[in-house]
Amino acid sequence: MDLFSPLSVGSLNLKHRIVLAPMTRIRADENTLAPTELTALYYSQRSSSGGFLISEAVHISPEATPIWPIYQSVRELGGQVPGIWTEAQTNAWKMVTRAVHARGGLISCQLLHAGRVAQPEIGEHPLVHDGGFPIPSVCSSATPIVHSNEVGNDYNWDQKSVTPRALERHEIARICQDYQHAAKNALAAGFDAVELHAAHGYLIEQFLADGVNKRNDSYGGSVRHRCRILFEIIEALIDVVGPNRLGVRLSPVASNSHNKQVYFGVTHSNPESVYEYVVESLNQYKLAYLLLTEPRVGGLSNCTDSLLESSPPLSAKYRKIYKGVMMGAGGFNPNSAKEAIDRGHYDLIAFGRWFLSNPDLVARLKGGDDLNIYHRASFYGGGEQGYTDYPDIQALRNQSLSAIEQVPQNMIG
Template identity: 40%
Template structure:
C-alpha cells in the first residue's frame, strides 16, 4: 500500500505526496473580494503539500457571503490571484481553485438587501458572518429553472478565470450546506420540479455544474468536494447513502480527476457524523482518486491508505498551523497548535507567522 509520502497522479496533476492541504477559509482578501499580497506568502509556505486545495472562492457576488473571502469573477481578482499561484509554483507546489456558491448562506447584506438563492425558501439556521458582525440568515428565494443556465455560466466563467490565473485545476464546492448541497439533500430541497424529489433530480444540478466546469477545464483538471455524512448548516438527508452513491456515479461518468470528501467520524473534533461512513460505498462506484478529510493525523491518515479506503488525505487545521506539515510528519516532529481567534482575522497574525521546524530551531 502507498504511504503518505508517495507521489500520486490526480487527473492531469502530478502530486509529489499524498498529504493534501484541505480548503481553509481565512478571510485575508479585501472588501471587494480581491486577493491580497499576503496570500501569496501564506500559500507558498504550504507548497510542500502534494496538492493545495485553495480556500473557497466565490464564482459571483451572488454566491459569496463571507467577509474578506476571495472571488474569481472579476479581472481584478484574476490579476491578484496570478502572483499567489505563481508563488506556489515557484516553491514547487500545485494548487487548484475551489469554486464556491454559498446559496442561502449568503446574507442579504452582501446583495444590497436582495434575497439569496437556494433550492427552496427555507432559511438557514443560526447566524451569518457579515461585516457588521453576526446576523440571522435571511429567507432565500428558490431558483427558477430558467435561472439554472445563468448559474452554469457563472461556474464556466469562474473556471476560465481560475485557469487564466494559472491554477492547476479547479474543485467544485458541493459540500457543507452550500448551494449544490442545498439541492442534493432533501433538507432543505422540497422542490417538485426536475431539480427536486427523486434522487436523480436532486443530483441534476451537481451533474450539470460538473459537466459545465469540465467542459472548460477538462475533466482531468476538475475535482469535486462532497460532505456525505451528517447535518451541516441545516442541510441533511433522510437517506444519504443512495443519494451520495448516485452522486459519485454521476461524477464518475463525467470522468472528473478526483473526489474529496469531508466525512467526520463519530468522534470528530470538528463536526459529528450521524450515519456510518458512506465513502466506502461511493468508492465502489467512483474509480478515480478519492481524498478523505476528517480530523486525521499522520498515523490515522496512513491507516486509511493502508486499508485502501482512500488514495490521499486532506489535512485542514494542522496545515493551517504547520506550513511544513509533510516535513513534520516525516520526522515525527511535534505540531504547532492553531489559534481559533485568528482563523478569520485580517493581517499576518495566525496566518503567516506559524514557525517551521527550521525557524523554531
C-alpha cells in the same frame, strides 16, 4: 503505498499524498474581495515540490458570496472571503499561483456558491452596488435556515438568516455560466485545477437535500431530479477545464443517529440514496479526484466526541462505488493518515487544521517532528497573526522560545 509515494491525479503529477485541505480564512482585501500578498505568502509557505494545495472557497459571483459576522474574530478584526468574478480578483490570484509554482507546488481553485448561506448585504458593497448583479440569497426553494440545537447541527447560526429566493428554472443555466466564468478566470489566474465545492450545506447540497429542496419541477422531487443541477454544473465546468483538471468535493452524511452531521441546517430524509447515486454517477466523468469529508470534525460542529468516534469511515462504502482517485479529509492525524493510505482507504489525505498551523507539515510528517498546535481564535479574519506567522521547523530551531506550543505526533489521537 505510503504518504510519500507519487500519484497521478488527472493531469497532475504529485510527488506525495499530503494535500492542503480547502480552508476559508476570511482575509481577502475588503475593497476588491481579492487575495493579497499575505494570501500568496500563506499558500507559498504550505507548498512543496509536487505537493497539492486546494485553495480556500473562492466565490463565483456576488450572489454566491457570504459575509461572516457569525465569527467573533470577523466582527472584531474584519475580513471578507475572496471572489474570482472580476479581472482584478483574477489578477490577484496570479500572485498566489506563481508563489505556489515557484516552490514546485500545484494548486486547485475551490469554487463555491453558498446559496442561502449568503446574505443580501453584499449588494451594498461598492464592487457589487449598481453592477446589475443578482444578489443573495438564493436556494433550491424558499426554505430558510432553521437554527437547531440538535446534536450534529454544525455551526451555531446566530446571524440573521433571510428567507432565500427559490431560483427560477431558467436561472440554473445562468448559475452554470457563473461557474464557467469563474473557472475560466481560475485557469487565466494559473490554477492547475478547479474543485467544485458541492459539500457542507451550500447551494449544491441545498438542491440535493429533500429537507431544503421542495421544488416540483425537474430540479426537485426524485433523487435524480434533485441531483440534476450538480451534474449540469460538472458538465459546464468540464467544457471549460476538462475532466482531468476537475475535482469535486462532497460531504455525504448518513441517516442513522451515530453518523449524523448537519451542515447549515441542511437535512436529508435518506442521504444514502442521494450520495450513493451521486458517487456512482460521478464515475462516468473520469474526474481528477473526488474529495470526501469524513463527518467527524468535532471542532467545527456540535457533534459529540463519542458520536464522531463511532462513525464508520466513508471510504468503507464509497471506495467500493467510486472508481477514480479518492481523497479524504476530516479529523486525520499523522497516524490515521498513514494508515488510511497504507490500507488503501484513500489515495490522498487532505489536512486542514494541522496544515494551517504547520506550514511545513509535509516535511514534519516525513521527519516525525512535533507539530505546532493550532489556535482557533485566529482561524477567521484579521491579518498575519495565526495566518502566516506559524513557525516552520527551521524558525523553531533558531528561536529559543516560541509563542506557539508543539505536540509530539504520536500524542495526537
